[in-house]
Amino acid sequence: MTTQTASTRLLLTRIPDSWAWVRTDILIRLVPFTAVYAIAYRISGGGGGWLGLGVGNVAAQLVFALIAAPVMFAAAAWVQLRLTRRRGALSVPAAAGDAWFQAAFYALNGPIEEAFFRGLMQGGIGHLWGPAVGFAIATPIYVVYHRLGRWPWPDTFATALVGIPFGIAFWLLPGPASLLGVSLAHIGATCGFLGPGPYLLRKMRFI
Numbered sequence: 001m002t003t004q005t006a007s008t009r010l011l012l013t014r015i016p017d018s019w020a021w022v023r024t025d026i027l028i029r030l031v032p033f034t035a036v037y038a039i040a041y042r043i044s045g046g047g048g049g050w051l052g053l054g055v056g057n058v059a060a061q062l063v064f065a066l067i068a069a070p071v072m073f074a075a076a077a078w079v080q081l082r083l084t085r086r087r088g089a090l091s092v093p094a095a096a097g098d099a100w101f102q103a104a105f106y107a108l109n110g111p112i113e114e115a116f117f118r119g120l121m122q123g124g125i126g127h128l129w130g131p132a133v134g135f136a137i138a139t140p141i142y143v144v145y146h147r148l149g150r151w152p153w154p155d156t157f158a159t160a161l162v163g164i165p166f167g168i169a170f171w172l173l174p175g176p177a178s179l180l181g182v183s184l185a186h187i188g189a190t191c192g193f194l195g196p197g198p199y200l201l202r203k204m205r206f207i
Contacts (some may be wrong), residue, residue, distance in 0.1 A: 007085075007088055008084060008085065008088055008089065008207050009088060009089040009090075010088060010089075010090055010091075010092050010202065010207065011089065011090070011091045011092065011095070012092055013071055013091055013093055013094060014093075014094050014097075014098050015097055015098050015101045015184075017098070017194075018093075018098055018101055018102055019104070021100070022102075022105050025105075025109075025199055026108075027092050030108065030112050031107060033112050033113070033115070033116040034112055034115070036110075036116065036120065037115045037116055037119065037120050039053070040120050040124065041053065048132075048178055049176045050119075050123040050124065050126065050127040051115075051119045051120060051123050051177075052114075052115070052118060052119035052123055052125075052170065052177045052178050052179040053115075053119065053179065054176055054178055054179075055178055055179075055180050056173065056175040056176045056177060056178025056180060056181075057110065057173065057174045057175025057176070057178070058172050058180075060174045060175055060181070061173065061175075061178050061180040061181035062180075062181070063126065064169055064173060064181035064182075064185065065180070065181045065184035065185055067185050068165070068169070068181070068184075068185035068188065069185045069187065069188030069189075070108065070164065070188060070194060071188075072185050072186075072188045072189035073186070073188040073189065073191055073192035073194060073197065074164075074167035075161065075189075075192065076188075076189045076190070076191075076192030076193035076197060077192040077198075077201060079158050079165070079193065080192070080193050080194075080197055080198060080201070080203055082200050082205065083152075083154055083155060083158065083205055084198075084201075084207055085150065085159065085207075086154065086196040087154075087170040090198055090207060091168035092199060092201075092202050092207070093195055093196075093198070093199040093200040096171065096199070098195075098199075099195055099196045099199040102191075102194065102195030102196065103191050103195055103196050105195075106187055106190040106191050106194065106195065107187050109173065109190065110181065110183050110184075110186035110187040110189075110190055111183040111186070111187075113186065114166070114170075114179045114182050114183045114186050115179055115183075117138055117141070117142040117145075117163075118138065118166060118167065118170045118179060118182055119170075119177075119204070120141070121137070121141065121142075121168070121169055121173070122135055122137075122138035122170060123177055125137050125138060131171045131172075134171075135167045135168065138167065139160070139163045139164060139167045140163075141160065142163040143156065143157065143159050143160045143163050143168075146159050158193075162186065162189045166182040166185060166186060167171075167184075169181060169182050169184050
């Protein structure tokens with residue numbers, strides 16, 4: 001169902017609509033990402049820590065997540081609002097049930113993307129050629145890869161607002177490299193940009 005709010009066209013979605021793309025996304029993207037990461041972990045004998053599978057410095061990871069997750073949620077929702085006013089259209093959960101359903105998927109998606117791009121790619125390249133090189137190569141790849149999902153270029157470039165700080169955090173947070181903090185923050189950012197964030201923007205009549 002499509003509704004019109006001021007000059008913004010809203011495509012309202014329900015759980016069956018979301019499930020239609022979630023199930024495909026799991027099969028063609030998340031399963032392969034997980035498989036490649038698992039193979040790298042097995043071949044490397046645990047990655048020597050650079051894959052980020054350990055908890056690292058738990059206090060530092062959790063403090064980062066507790067601060068970054070809500071901040072990134074709010075920032076991502078604000079960026080989505082700006083982009084929506086520019087493009088004039090947005091897909092929005094019609095009810096809280098679909099917002100929660102999408103949030104559950106993003107809770108799965110966030111750690112898997114972080115494992116692939118921050119752990120395997122940034123950590124692996126950093127292990128071979130140094131952490132700065134790993135960050136410099138993995139971050140733009142993470143940003144541009146969203147274009148494969150047919151995201152508009154402005155939305156694609158907006159993911160740099162996630163890729164850059166999360167890449168730096170994975171690199172510089174105290175203790176051994178860990179995906180814990182960046183994964184939790186990634187969930188917050190994605191939920192702000194998609195699903196729950198747009199749902200709240202509509203409920204608060206910003207769109």
